[in-house]
Amino acid sequence: MxxxxxxxxxxxxxxxxxxxxxxxxxxxxxxxxxxxxxxxxxxxxxxxxxxxxxxxxxxxxxxxxxxxxxxxxxxxxxxxxxxxxxxxxxxxxxxxxxxxxxxxxxxxxxxxxxxxxxxxxxxxxxxxxxxxxxxxxxxxxxxxxxxxxxxxxxxxxxxxxxxxxxxxxxxxxLPTLRAERAATYSPIMPISPTTGVVLQVPVEVVDASAGLIRFTDEDGSVIEQSALGGQAKxxxxxxxxxxxxxxxxxxxxxxxxxxxxxxxxxxxxxxxxxxxxxxxxxELFLDENGEKISKSKGNGLTIEQWLEYGTDESLGFYIFPNPKSAKQLHAGVIPKAIDDYWSFRQRLAEQPLDKQMGNPVWHLARANESLAGPDAPGAGDTLSVPYSLLLNLVSVLGLEATPENLSEYVASYTGTPVEDPALIRLIECAVNYNRDFVAPTLAKRAPQGTEVAALTALDARLAAAPADADSEVLQTMVYEIGKSEEYGFENLRDWFRALYETLLGSEQGPRMGSFIALYGVEPTRKLIAEALAR
Incomplete structure (x- = not known):
C-alpha cells in the first residue's frame, strides 16, 4: 500500500x-x-x-x-x-x-x-x-x-x-463573572513576595513592555513588581x-x-x-446510574480497576467510538468491550482499507505499543475462547476458580496447552471479575414444570453423546429439546433462560453447545443432576 x-x-x-x-x-x-x-x-x-x-x-x-x-x-x-x-x-x-x-x-x-x-x-x-x-x-x-x-x-x-x-x-x-468575582478579577495573578501565594487581586499594569504590575499584597502593602520570570501566573x-x-x-x-x-x-x-x-x-463519563462521574463521590471506575478485570486494548476500544456521546463507565461494560474488541480485531485483516479505517482496532494499532492490536507480539488474531464464555465457565467453578484450573478446562477444550499471552491474561481477568461481580450475585433456581422433563431429556442425550462430540453437535441436542412440542416451550429463548437460571444462576449465558464442550459433558450432567435435586 x-x-x-x-x-x-x-x-x-x-x-x-x-x-x-x-x-x-x-x-x-x-x-x-x-x-x-x-x-x-x-x-x-x-x-x-x-x-x-x-x-x-x-x-x-x-x-x-x-x-x-x-x-x-x-x-x-x-x-x-x-x-x-x-x-x-x-x-x-x-x-x-x-x-x-x-x-x-x-x-x-x-x-x-x-x-x-x-x-x-x-x-x-x-x-x-x-x-x-x-x-x-x-x-x-x-x-x-x-x-x-x-x-x-x-x-x-x-x-x-x-x-x-x-x-x-x-x-x-468581566461580563461572564458574578459581581463578587468580577470585583477582584485580573487576567494576571501575581505571586506574593511575602507569602508565596498566588493572589486573586485587582492588578494595575504599570508598564506592559517591561512586564511591570502593581497590586495590594495580603498584608495591605502596595507592591510594584515584575510579572515575568515566574513572579506571576x-x-x-x-x-x-x-x-x-x-x-x-x-x-x-x-x-x-x-x-x-x-x-x-x-x-x-x-x-x-x-x-x-x-x-x-x-462528552463526559457517567456511572451505571447515568450520573456524572465525580472523583469526590468515587462513583467511577479507575484505570487500575478496569485493568484488573479487562485489558489495555479493551479499554481503548471502549473509549474509541462516538466521543461526543456520553459513555457509562462501570465494571459491567468490560466483558462486552473485550469480546467486541476481539471480534473487530479478527475482522480487520479481511477488510478493505476504507473499512479498516473505520475499525477501532486499526486506530488502536497506530496509537501506541500497549494497544498494538493485531501486531502485538505473541498474540493471535483470534481467541480460542471468548471472554464471555470464560466468565460463564468460571462462574460455575465459583469462588474456588483459579487461573490454573480455568486454564486446564480451556486446554481440554482446545486440545492444546494455554500459551497465548492474550488468553492467559484474559483467564486472569475472568477469575478476578467472577470473584468480585459474578459469584456474589449467582442464585441457581429449581427447575419448574416441563423444565424438569426437558433437563432430564438433555441429561439422557448427553449420556449417549459420543466422546468426541463437538460444540455444534452438542448445540444441536440443546436446540432439538427446546424446539420439541413435548416440552411446551413457547420459544427457544424460554428454554435457554431456563438453562441459564437453573444451571448457571444467571439470566443470561453462553451458547450452550460451546459451554458444554468447554466445561465437559460429565461436569455438565452433574450440574443438571444438582438442578433436578432442588
Whole structure:
C-alpha cells in the first residue's frame, strides 16, 4: 500500500478521527511554515494523580494525530502540558502530611514540598506520576511543565502581550463573572513576595513592555513588581489562550465541562493575535446510574480497576467510538468491550482499507505499543475462547476458580496447552471479575414444570453423546429439546433462560453447545443432576 493510497482513502473516511484530521488539514492547507511539525496538545492539572479521564484525552488526541499523519504525511508533535503553576486550592483527603499541605494552601503546586517526600515539590511528584502513566501505555509525547516555561522566562513575551491587552481581556471576561468575582478579577495573578501565594487581586499594569504590575499584597502593602520570570501566573482561561498562541498549538480537545472555557479562551486568543486551535468537545463519563462521574463521590471506575478485570486494548476500544456521546463507565461494560474488541480485531485483516479505517482496532494499532492490536507480539488474531464464555465457565467453578484450573478446562477444550499471552491474561481477568461481580450475585433456581422433563431429556442425550462430540453437535441436542412440542416451550429463548437460571444462576449465558464442550459433558450432567435435586 502506497502513501498516496493511504492518503486518498483517509480523505474519504467517515471515522471520527479522520473527520477531525480533515478539518485540521483544511485549516492548515499546506501544513505549517518551514515544515514545522503540527502541534497537538493535551492539558493536565497536577493537583491529583492521572486517571481514566487523562488516559482517554491523550488516547483520543493520539487517534486524531495518527489520522492526520495518514491523511497528510506531515510531521506532528504531541505535548502533554502540566499546569503546575496553579495554586493549591484544597488539600485532598487521601494525601499524607496534611498539616504541611494546609500551611501551603494557595501556593503554586511546583513550590509546595512533596507530601510523599520523594521529589522536590508536590507538582514534581505528580508530574512524574503522569509521565510514568503515559509511558506505561506507550504514548509518544513531549512533556512540558508550566513552571519551567514561566520560571525560565520562555513565556515572558507572551505575558507582556497579555499585559498589553489587559483591558481587552477584562472586557471579554468581566461580563461572564458574578459581581463578587468580577470585583477582584485580573487576567494576571501575581505571586506574593511575602507569602508565596498566588493572589486573586485587582492588578494595575504599570508598564506592559517591561512586564511591570502593581497590586495590594495580603498584608495591605502596595507592591510594584515584575510579572515575568515566574513572579506571576495567568488565570486559567487566559493561560489556556496564551499557551495556544505562544506555543502555536494546532489541535486540542477538552471535555464538555470546559465548553465555556473554550469559548472565552478562543476570544482571548484572537485578542492576543492568534487563533483557537481545532479540536472537539467530548462528552463526559457517567456511572451505571447515568450520573456524572465525580472523583469526590468515587462513583467511577479507575484505570487500575478496569485493568484488573479487562485489558489495555479493551479499554481503548471502549473509549474509541462516538466521543461526543456520553459513555457509562462501570465494571459491567468490560466483558462486552473485550469480546467486541476481539471480534473487530479478527475482522480487520479481511477488510478493505476504507473499512479498516473505520475499525477501532486499526486506530488502536497506530496509537501506541500497549494497544498494538493485531501486531502485538505473541498474540493471535483470534481467541480460542471468548471472554464471555470464560466468565460463564468460571462462574460455575465459583469462588474456588483459579487461573490454573480455568486454564486446564480451556486446554481440554482446545486440545492444546494455554500459551497465548492474550488468553492467559484474559483467564486472569475472568477469575478476578467472577470473584468480585459474578459469584456474589449467582442464585441457581429449581427447575419448574416441563423444565424438569426437558433437563432430564438433555441429561439422557448427553449420556449417549459420543466422546468426541463437538460444540455444534452438542448445540444441536440443546436446540432439538427446546424446539420439541413435548416440552411446551413457547420459544427457544424460554428454554435457554431456563438453562441459564437453573444451571448457571444467571439470566443470561453462553451458547450452550460451546459451554458444554468447554466445561465437559460429565461436569455438565452433574450440574443438571444438582438442578433436578432442588
Amino acid at each position: 502506497t502513501d498516496t493510497t493511504l492518503s486518498e482513502t483517509a480523505r474519504n473516511s467517515k471515522a471520527w478521527p479522520f473527520q477531525e484530521a480533515q478539518r485540521l488539514a483544511k485549516r492548515l492547507r499546506n501544513g505549517k511554515p518551514n515544515g514545522e511539525p503540527v502541534l497537538f496538545e493535551t492539558g493536565y492539572g497536577p493537583s491529583g494523580l492521572p486517571h481514566i479521564g487523562t488516559f482517554q484525552e491523550v488516547l483520543r488526541t493520539t487517534f486524531v494525530r495518527r489520522a492526520y499523519e495518514a491523511l497528510t504525511g506531515q510531521a506532528t508533535r504531541l505535548v502533554a502540558f502540566s499546569d503546575d503553576m496553579d495554586g493549591l486550592r484544597k488539600v485532598p483527603d487521601n494525601l499524607p502530611n496534611q498539616a504541611m499541605l494546609t500551611e501551603n494552601l494557595g501556593k503554586p503546586l511546583s513550590r509546595i514540598p512533596d507530601p510523599f517526600e520523594k521529589y522536590e515539590s508536590f507538582a514534581h511528584h505528580n508530574n512524574a506520576m503522569l509521565r510514568e502513566f503515559l509511558d506505561r501505555f506507550g504514548f509518544d509525547y513531549e512533556f512540558v511543565a508550566a513552571s519551567d516555561r514561566y520560571n525560565s522566562g520562555t513565556f515572558d513575551d507572551a505575558l507582556k502581550n497579555v499585559l498589553a491587552h489587559n483591558q481587552d481581556i477584562l472586557d471579554i471576561m 495567568l488565570q486559567w482561561k487566559v493561560d489556556f489562550a496564551m499557551r495556544w498562541v505562544a506555543q502555536g498549538v494546532d489541535y486540542e480537545m477538552y471535555g464538555k465541562d470546559l465548553t465555556d472555557t473554550g469559548v472565552q479562551s478562543g476570544k482571548i486568543a484572537r485578542v492576543l493575535g492568534g487563533n483557537k486551535p481545532e479540536g472537539l468537545i467530548y
